Amino acid sequence: MNRxxxxxxxWTLVLAVVVFDPTxxxxxxxxxxxxxxxxxxxxxxxxxxxxEHLGLVLTSSALAALTGVGVGIAVxxxxxxxxxxxxxxxxxxxxxFPPAAVLALTIPFLGFGFGPTVLGLWLYGTxxxxxxxxxxLAQVSPAVLDxxxxxxxxxxxxxVTVEGPLALPYLWSGLRSSVVVNVGTAALGATVxxxxxxxxxxxxxxxxNYSFLLEGAITSGLLALAVDAWFGVLTFTSSSxxxxxxxxRRPGRAPRRKASPPASSRETRSPAPL
Amino acid sequence: xxIGFDKVRMExxxxxxxxxxxxxxxxxxxxxxxxxxxxxxxxxxxxxxxLVVPTSGSVTLDGQRVxxxxxxxxxxxxxxxxxxxxxxxxxxxxxxxxxxPSLLKWSRSRIAARVEELLVLVGLDxxxxxxxxxxxxxxxxxxxVGVARALAADPPILLLDxxxxxxxxxxxxxxxxxxxxxxxxxxxxxxxxxxxxDEAIRLADKIVLLDQGRVVQYGTxxxxxxxxxxxxxxxxxxxxxxxxxxxxxxxxxxxxxxxxAVLEEVGLGPLEGVGRFVWIVxxxxxxxxxxxxxxxxxGVDPQVHMVPAAGDLAVSPQASLRxxxxxxxxxxxxxxxxxxxxxxxxxxxxxxxxxxxxxxLSSGVEAAP
Numbered sequence: 001m002n003r004x005x006x007x008x009x010x011w012t013l014v015l016a017v018v019v020f021d022p023t024x025x026x027x028x029x030x031x032x033x034x035x036x037x038x039x040x041x042x043x044x045x046x047x048x049x050x051x052e053h054l055g056l057v058l059t060s061s062a063l064a065a066l067t068g069v070g071v072g073i074a075v076x077x078x079x080x081x082x083x084x085x086x087x088x089x090x091x092x093x094x095x096x097f098p099p100a101a102v103l104a105l106t107i108p109f110l111g112f113g114f115g116p117t118v119l120g121l122w123l124y125g126t127x128x129x130x131x132x133x134x135x136x137l138a139q140v141s142p143a144v145l146d147x148x149x150x151x152x153x154x155x156x157x158x159x160v161t162v163e164g165p166l167a168l169p170y171l172w173s174g175l176r177s178s179v180v181v182n183v184g185t186a187a188l189g190a191t192v193x194x195x196x197x198x199x200x201x202x203x204x205x206x207x208x209n210y211s212f213l214l215e216g217a218i219t220s221g222l223l224a225l226a227v228d229a230w231f232g233v234l235t236f237t238s239s240s241x242x243x244x245x246x247x248x249r250r251p252g253r254a255p256r257r258k259a260s261p262p263a264s265s266r267e268t269r270s271p272a273p274l
Numbered sequence: 275x276x277i278g279f280d281k282v283r284m285e286x287x288x289x290x291x292x293x294x295x296x297x298x299x300x301x302x303x304x305x306x307x308x309x310x311x312x313x314x315x316x317x318x319x320x321x322x323x324x325l326v327v328p329t330s331g332s333v334t335l336d337g338q339r340v341x342x343x344x345x346x347x348x349x350x351x352x353x354x355x356x357x358x359x360x361x362x363x364x365x366x367x368x369x370x371x372x373x374x375p376s377l378l379k380w381s382r383s384r385i386a387a388r389v390e391e392l393l394v395l396v397g398l399d400x401x402x403x404x405x406x407x408x409x410x411x412x413x414x415x416x417x418x419v420g421v422a423r424a425l426a427a428d429p430p431i432l433l434l435d436x437x438x439x440x441x442x443x444x445x446x447x448x449x450x451x452x453x454x455x456x457x458x459x460x461x462x463x464x465x466x467x468x469x470x471x472d473e474a475i476r477l478a479d480k481i482v483l484l485d486q487g488r489v490v491q492y493g494t495x496x497x498x499x500x501x502x503x504x505x506x507x508x509x510x511x512x513x514x515x516x517x518x519x520x521x522x523x524x525x526x527x528x529x530x531x532x533x534x535a536v537l538e539e540v541g542l543g544p545l546e547g548v549g550r551f552v553w554i555v556x557x558x559x560x561x562x563x564x565x566x567x568x569x570x571x572x573g574v575d576p577q578v579h580m581v582p583a584a585g586d587l588a589v590s591p592q593a594s595l596r597x598x599x600x601x602x603x604x605x606x607x608x609x610x611x612x613x614x615x616x617x618x619x620x621x622x623x624x625x626x627x628x629x630x631x632x633x634x635l636s637s638g639v640e641a642a643p
Contacts, residue, residue, distance in 0.1 A: 147360025
């Protein structure tokens with residue numbers, strides 16, 4: 001847990017140094033490509049590219065978290081059970097569908113830029129969250145639920161006290177892979193003009209300037225590592241470790257908010273890497 | 275609290291789980307629902323706290339229909355324990371037990387005191403167990419916590435669905451014994467489901483024997499064993515009904531004064547008022563062994579012929595007649611000494627008396643089919 005914080009802090013520091021002091025990255029790239037000039041993508045500085053990139057990821061991941069968790073919970077309720085098979089199939093479909101294809105499919109409807117990229121990332125990012133939510137809810141032992149009902153928990157009380165907390169570790173890991181994959185996938189947004197760290201990569205590919213390419217790739221890689229590490233700080237295990245490790249990290253949160261912990265905790269966490 | 279079932283019918287699709295079942299369970303008694311799997315015993319139990327809603331018919335508590343309550347409130351007033359226990363794996367033992375009191379919004383201090391009291395009641399040291407998680411408990415400990423959780427808000431009714439069947443036989447026997455003594459002090463209206471006839475006979479004030487959603491027979495274990503109503507009942511209760519019946523009776527019920535002699539006095543003169551065998555005690559009344567009087571003669575040391583009572587010749591007054599009979603058959607003897615905890619001879623239990631009780635019991639069995 002504490003080691004997690006150190007790792008997350010370290011990656012964040014490295015990222016911050018690279019982003020805010022481009023001379024270091026420039027020196028490194030000069031070693032690799034001594035004859036190349038310019039070494040850094042000239043049209044935008046690294047800080048604003050990273051910010052753009054994060055904007056794409058945050059918007060689409062927030063939407064993906066809300067939809068994934070929402071749909072996952074809905075199809076697991078008695079009233080949504082009819083759509084359960086559909087949810088399962090969608091969740092399984094997720095990883096077989098290339099993100100570039102999602103982007104390509106959205107362009108005819110939304111045109112170029114921020115909108116279609118967010119939509120593509122949103123749809124693509126929803127599936128791991130949905131999968132995690134469904135898995136998490138499905139693995140709660142029927143006996144535990146039966147006992148809970150028999151003791152007098154209503155549907156909402158049972159969800160908040162028992163089902164939700166027990167599903168949380170699975171949901172959380174689904175969200176984690178969704179967001180981390182999104183950091184990488186968001187680079188594709190540059191192909192439809194959404195900017196972000198994909199811009200130097202695409203430009204580097206087009207102009208055969210591998211220094212640009214590395215600039216974007218290294219920075220988005222560091223960003224992915226930092227985000228992943230911050231997710232690792234908050235790991236939920238379904239039994240003993242959770243209550244003690246969790247309580248001090250989330251002070252003052254009303255219990256009912258636990259219904260959608262990934263969205264809220266990610267929003268409070270993610271600014272930290274900046 | 276009296277539990278009434280009136281023409282309760284439960285259909286799952288085309289399957290009939292309860293067939294217009296009518297039954298009244300007496301207040302403050304431990305009623306065991308027993309029957310083969312698929313007989314509807316669990317379904318019947320679950321209609322009481324409205325986890326199963328009957329297709330037709332009514333279930334009442336002291337005359338009040340259970341569907342006239344809000345289901346959650348009804349259930350908070352009824353203790354519920356199940357075979358797989360269903361402890362919340364992410365809550366400590368203490369928090370698990372506190373589930374219903376928390377729902378009822380008891381104060382913190384009242385809950386803490388209650389958790390402590392219940393852990394003691396089910397035989398777990400509060401200091402050691404309160405902050406453990408369910409995965410750190412043995413099967414038997416988890417079952418105890420399950421019972422404590424069911425008892426937490428002191429409900430008048432307790433529903434237990436095979437609560438002891440997931441533990442090993444030795445632990446099960448101990449849990450049954452402990453539960454009986456808890457019930458002796460609390461006198462809850464208990465509905466207890468099991469498929470184990472021996473467990474039913476051991477625990478029940480009344481047994482309800484179910485088959486295919488119908489009541490085959492309702493009565494005390496003794497009555498069912500003596501007078502099984504149908505061939506099915508006779509078969510389900512087993513060919514060893516007479517033995518099972520004996521397991522409900524204790525040695526103390528039929529023990530008689532023992533023919534005895536003090537060791538130091540044997541051989542000093544003719545032994546008065548004893549048959550061929552006599553129990554030998556020391557001057558303090560402590561059992562030493564058994565002596566065949568016919569082997570005695572002038573100059574014979576009685577200690578040479580005395581069979582020492584090394585455990586297999588004596589039983590405690592609380593032992594069941596079944597155990598006593600088993601010891602007799604095993605040791606090949608026709609009577610056993612009855613001794614108290616310190617080993618003093620208090621009487622004897624004789625095979626003829628057990629046979630007499632058994633014959634009396636089985637006469638009803640013969641008449642039934």
